[in-house]
Amino acid sequence: MTQIGQPISRLEGKLKVTGAAKYSGEYKVPNLLYGYVVSSAITKGKIIKIHTESAEKIKGVVKIFTHLNRPGKAWFDMQYADMDAPPGASFRPLHNDEIKFNGQPIALVVAETFEAAREGASMIKVDYQETKFQTDLHSNLAAARDAKKGMATLLKPPPPKPTGDFEKAYAESDFKASGEFIHSTEHHNPMELFTTTTLYDGKGKLTIYDKTQGTINCQLYVGNVFGLHFKNVRVVSPFVGGAFGSGLRPQYQLFLSVMAALDLKRHVRVTLDRSQMFSFGHRPQTIQHTRFGATQEGKITALNHTSVAETSQFEDYTENVTNWSSMMYPADNTLFEQKLVSLDVNSPMDMRAPGGSTGLHAIEATMDEISYKLNIDPLELRLINYSTFNNAEKKPYSSKELKACYLQGAEKFGWYKRSPQPRSMSRGQKLVGYGMATGIWDAMQLPARAEAIITKDGKLHVKSAVTDIGVGTLTVMTQIAADEFGLNMEDVLFFYGDSKLPFAPIQGGSFTTATVGTAIVFASKALKKKLLKIAKTSNEAFKKAEIEEVTFKNGMMIYKDCSISFLEIINTNKDKPIRTTNFGYPHALKLRKYARAVHSASFVEVEVDQELGTIKVTRALTAVAAGRIINPKTARSQVLGGMVWSISKALMEETIMDAQLGKYINQSFAEYHIPVHADINELDVLFVQEDDKIINELGIKGVGEVGLVAMPPAIANAIYHATGKRINRFPIHFDELMES
Amino acid sequence: MNNFDYQKAATVSDVVGKSTFVAGGTNLIDLLKYNLTNAATLIDINTIGEHHDILEIEDGVRLGALATNADTAYHPIIEQRYPLLSRAILAGASAQIRNMATNGGNLLQRTRCYYFYDPHAPCNKRLPGSGCSAINGYNRNMAILGTSENCIAVFPSDMSIALSALDAIINIKSEDGERSVDFADFHRLPGDTPPIDNNLKPGEFITSIDLPLKGFAKNYSYLKLRDRASYAFALVSVATGLELDGDTIRDVRITLGGVSHKPWRVKDAEHYLIGKKADRENFSAAADIILQGAVGFAHNTFKIKLAKKAIVRNCMMALDPSTQLPGAQPSA
Numbered sequence A: 001m002t003q004i005g006q007p008i009s010r011l012e013g014k015l016k017v018t019g020a021a022k023y024s025g026e027y028k029v030p031n032l033l034y035g036y037v038v039s040s041a042i043t044k045g046k047i048i049k050i051h052t053e054s055a056e057k058i059k060g061v062v063k064i065f066t067h068l069n070r071p072g073k074a075w076f077d078m079q080y081a082d083m084d085a086p087p088g089a090s091f092r093p094l095h096n097d098e099i100k101f102n103g104q105p106i107a108l109v110v111a112e113t114f115e116a117a118r119e120g121a122s123m124i125k126v127d128y129q130e131t132k133f134q135t136d137l138h139s140n141l142a143a144a145r146d147a148k149k150g151m152a153t154l155l156k157p158p159p160p161k162p163t164g165d166f167e168k169a170y171a172e173s174d175f176k177a178s179g180e181f182i183h184s185t186e187h188h189n190p191m192e193l194f195t196t197t198t199l200y201d202g203k204g205k206l207t208i209y210d211k212t213q214g215t216i217n218c219q220l221y222v223g224n225v226f227g228l229h230f231k232n233v234r235v236v237s238p239f240v241g242g243a244f245g246s247g248l249r250p251q252y253q254l255f256l257s258v259m260a261a262l263d264l265k266r267h268v269r270v271t272l273d274r275s276q277m278f279s280f281g282h283r284p285q286t287i288q289h290t291r292f293g294a295t296q297e298g299k300i301t302a303l304n305h306t307s308v309a310e311t312s313q314f315e316d317y318t319e320n321v322t323n324w325s326s327m328m329y330p331a332d333n334t335l336f337e338q339k340l341v342s343l344d345v346n347s348p349m350d351m352r353a354p355g356g357s358t359g360l361h362a363i364e365a366t367m368d369e370i371s372y373k374l375n376i377d378p379l380e381l382r383l384i385n386y387s388t389f390n391n392a393e394k395k396p397y398s399s400k401e402l403k404a405c406y407l408q409g410a411e412k413f414g415w416y417k418r419s420p421q422p423r424s425m426s427r428g429q430k431l432v433g434y435g436m437a438t439g440i441w442d443a444m445q446l447p448a449r450a451e452a453i454i455t456k457d458g459k460l461h462v463k464s465a466v467t468d469i470g471v472g473t474l475t476v477m478t479q480i481a482a483d484e485f486g487l488n489m490e491d492v493l494f495f496y497g498d499s500k501l502p503f504a505p506i507q508g509g510s511f512t513t514a515t516v517g518t519a520i521v522f523a524s525k526a527l528k529k530k531l532l533k534i535a536k537t538s539n540e541a542f543k544k545a546e547i548e549e550v551t552f553k554n555g556m557m558i559y560k561d562c563s564i565s566f567l568e569i570i571n572t573n574k575d576k577p578i579r580t581t582n583f584g585y586p587h588a589l590k591l592r593k594y595a596r597a598v599h600s601a602s603f604v605e606v607e608v609d610q611e612l613g614t615i616k617v618t619r620a621l622t623a624v625a626a627g628r629i630i631n632p633k634t635a636r637s638q639v640l641g642g643m644v645w646s647i648s649k650a651l652m653e654e655t656i657m658d659a660q661l662g663k664y665i666n667q668s669f670a671e672y673h674i675p676v677h678a679d680i681n682e683l684d685v686l687f688v689q690e691d692d693k694i695i696n697e698l699g700i701k702g703v704g705e706v707g708l709v710a711m712p713p714a715i716a717n718a719i720y721h722a723t724g725k726r727i728n729r730f731p732i733h734f735d736e737l738m739e740s
Numbered sequence B: 001m002n003n004f005d006y007q008k009a010a011t012v013s014d015v016v017g018k019s020t021f022v023a024g025g026t027n028l029i030d031l032l033k034y035n036l037t038n039a040a041t042l043i044d045i046n047t048i049g050e051h052h053d054i055l056e057i058e059d060g061v062r063l064g065a066l067a068t069n070a071d072t073a074y075h076p077i078i079e080q081r082y083p084l085l086s087r088a089i090l091a092g093a094s095a096q097i098r099n100m101a102t103n104g105g106n107l108l109q110r111t112r113c114y115y116f117y118d119p120h121a122p123c124n125k126r127l128p129g130s131g132c133s134a135i136n137g138y139n140r141n142m143a144i145l146g147t148s149e150n151c152i153a154v155f156p157s158d159m160s161i162a163l164s165a166l167d168a169i170i171n172i173k174s175e176d177g178e179r180s181v182d183f184a185d186f187h188r189l190p191g192d193t194p195p196i197d198n199n200l201k202p203g204e205f206i207t208s209i210d211l212p213l214k215g216f217a218k219n220y221s222y223l224k225l226r227d228r229a230s231y232a233f234a235l236v237s238v239a240t241g242l243e244l245d246g247d248t249i250r251d252v253r254i255t256l257g258g259v260s261h262k263p264w265r266v267k268d269a270e271h272y273l274i275g276k277k278a279d280r281e282n283f284s285a286a287a288d289i290i291l292q293g294a295v296g297f298a299h300n301t302f303k304i305k306l307a308k309k310a311i312v313r314n315c316m317m318a319l320d321p322s323t324q325l326p327g328a329q330p331s332a
């Protein structure tokens, strides 16, 4: 039986549900010191004085670090840039007296107990000199400008250049739709708090348990910032309690924990509290505009999509908001624009489906609007504009089974029972609405290394520094490795989440399975060759065998009717394990001719109370075309999670900025609303068959983000269908739907 | 959060005149963690031997102040004779919190105003004279009735909305003896003294809450409107109890929640309804009386219209309580 394609439960599931899995703040460490962060109470200005005297008197307080006494060398901006740093100068904790955003860390109280550190932190008083700040995007639109370019631009290219003559085509089009779309800031808020436990191993050596999406990214950051040899910095992170992008960049608790450990030559743990998690990266607030033009027959001829997003004063974070429509709909006249406004906030950061979950709302709600104007079924409109060619890149897709998503999804959902007019369906006192939307996400792959080993007892070990941020990476990589050698899951061990293992990039962008999976395939290929070579030295039958002619099954290498066990090969190898490390990379030359993307279609039913406007997402289905699905169970969970988040995004989630105070005011789970069980009803996921022979060895595309792009607009569209009200501001509040 | 002493109390006389009491801790511990309250000593009142029960008394039922919200809501007497109270409690917080939260603590929980919980934001309730950030700030979940220029916060309890409608009585013990307060006189409007939520004096201890015999078990409903289906405070909530004679209203109680610094009950509206037909039109007229003087702010004017619709809907739901859905959501 092959392991790929089996719905195998997470291998670490039991450890997690029994509490045996250790997260970065849970390692028992003797003589541990605890650090508690003091956050800036102002938004912009200078620190005049930090009064630490009363905190120092608290029993157990060891040291209080501020910008005045932080251990320092000549520190350069560049050294703070991590693998995911946008153009600009990365934030440097405790660097000087300047305050750049509210909640900025300004001191670290280190104590023998967590409680003493926290009490000390609460006693610190700070004198500030405040200056005027700007945190409101809407009142600063005049400052909108282009983003600076940098390394990050490689993965996130600017929007495609204009084609044709948009203004003319739009003016002349038979049918037009346009809209303004407003999205609030969102914070990742993974369940696990951000914690770093730094073990001071002596002789300049550190072992760091960190909450991160990239062990090597953190290792490089710590090495660069503190001038340490990379080999002396080990970052370990086998279990991560969610991250959603917030762990793509080293957060300031890592810096502070390492700084204190090096200075005090002790083990130090720094944990941020929930409200402090609202002080770092976030999904930026955005304002988008669309204008789409179509012919009588429903052909889209003109596409215009613009967006303005916030960034900080020190980095130009961008996400691709307006790149998507021409990847989906082949219009000849296009005009796209993306601008930034610098505000006095921390830099935004990738948050699950960055840009896509923002831009697709505007695109797919505008498409919906057109469908009503034309009186064409929204699904039919998508089919009229269907193309397997990516008009933005002028290349065909390596594969695109979106049509199957549309058709199978519509059938299973019961889309055809929809009556076309808004407000035409009801159930008791509820208006019922059906809405649909398309989703798209890049299918990326990066280079990575992996090691494959046949151990002395004939088992397979596979190694990569990659993390498993809760998505099932451990399980899926084990499946891939097992199939390479025809083994059972029990005979394979995957080692991961450790910077001393072979290189893997940060875990994000839905590229991990393709990236690390391919590296494992390459490492396995090399290992197979090595096994054959060794077998040839002892076994006559294999002398003439070519690697293409041998197969592997149940711990045996098989050639024609002869076989040799791994144990025998090990025996030949003087009882030593056989290991290979190899590089896996995308086939740049072959891929250059193709565009690559994952696609989805979501169908949603909502009920809206006629009188009060209360909204319930009663049913939803997302159909996904994502190449080969390694594990239908973990993949389904990914998409389900994205669907729950879609409900959150469309109806609940926002970090509320009080522009007078210059700060976010709902910094707790009581007030930062995400769905609870009672908000979740029937959710269904469908994977359509998509064989992609081009994209990589295994035909993998990735499913991490595509669940969160189509459904938010599908919800908004269903609400329109139910009520006749088009609300383009997310989250949609029910009172906007109240009967007048 | 500061270091504090912790004591377990055995009797009520151990605790009267002292501070700070901790019951379920579901509100107090948060306030301590956010440095909004500093306690030198926490006195655990859960270890007091009495006031944990729901008891039948001569003219009603007595809810021990130390009984948990969950035990109260699921108690057969409450479910059968005061289902309005049971519904309201179960519409609040989460199962975990209700398992910890006590009846006494519920009446004394503090507002959920964003700015109150932020030690650096101006707030007259937290720091008198510092100003009110909510009036010109983000005020979606703030009050529309009984506000003052000093504070527009809402008292967030669901349980109290039902207790108000049921004419409950609060029994209090102090160093000077015992006293009882009508529910209507317990919570206060912010006026010039936003820090003071209610008329419990420092050192006083709530022993129990008495429910009069009339429980409106036949015609009642609790409706709670909010941005998610559970585990969120009310933007608007309504408790209705009706006593009907055919389709004529013999007695009625309507209390609004989520709109004021105290449960909002207007007796004039109830008098207006008595003797009238139980229909939308009359409920709508009563709603207008209840909402007289309502004033909205930048983000919460919708509450005025919403409250009106909610009152009417909930009164209609009370005509047939079987239309009520879990989580006090609007009927299907």
Ligand SMILES: Cc1cc2nc3c(=O)[nH]c(=O)nc-3n(C[C@H](O)[C@H](O)[C@H](O)COP(=O)(O)OP(=O)(O)OC[C@H]3O[C@@H](n4cnc5c(N)ncnc54)[C@H](O)[C@@H]3O)c2cc1C
Pocket (backbone or CB within 6 Å): A669, A670, B020, B021, B022, B023, B024, B025, B026, B027, B028, B029, B045, B065, B066, B069, B091, B092, B093, B094, B097, B100, B101, B102, B103, B104, B105, B106, B107, B108, B109, B156, B157, B158, B159, B204, B205, B206, B207, B231, B232, B233, B234
């Ligand atoms: C996230 C969250 C969501 C919530 N959602 C809701 C909701 O939707 N609806 C709702 O109604 N509530 C909600 N709550 C509030 C919850 O119901 C209250 O926190 C709880 O009822 C308080 O009871 P407690 O026993 O835990 O009080 P504690 O926190 O222990 O005490 C609160 C205060 O009361 C004092 N006190 C307690 N008992 C007595 C007594 N017998 N005599 C004198 N003083 C006393 C304490 O000294 C303290 O000042 C929510 C709470 C949280 C944290």
Ligand code: SF4
Pocket (backbone or CB within 6 Å): B111, B113, B114, B115, B116, B122, B123, B124, B125, B126, B131, B132, B133, B134, B135, B150, B151, B152, B153, B194
């Ligand atoms: S409404 Fe009341 S609690 Fe809120 S900020 Fe104003 S004074 Fe403080």
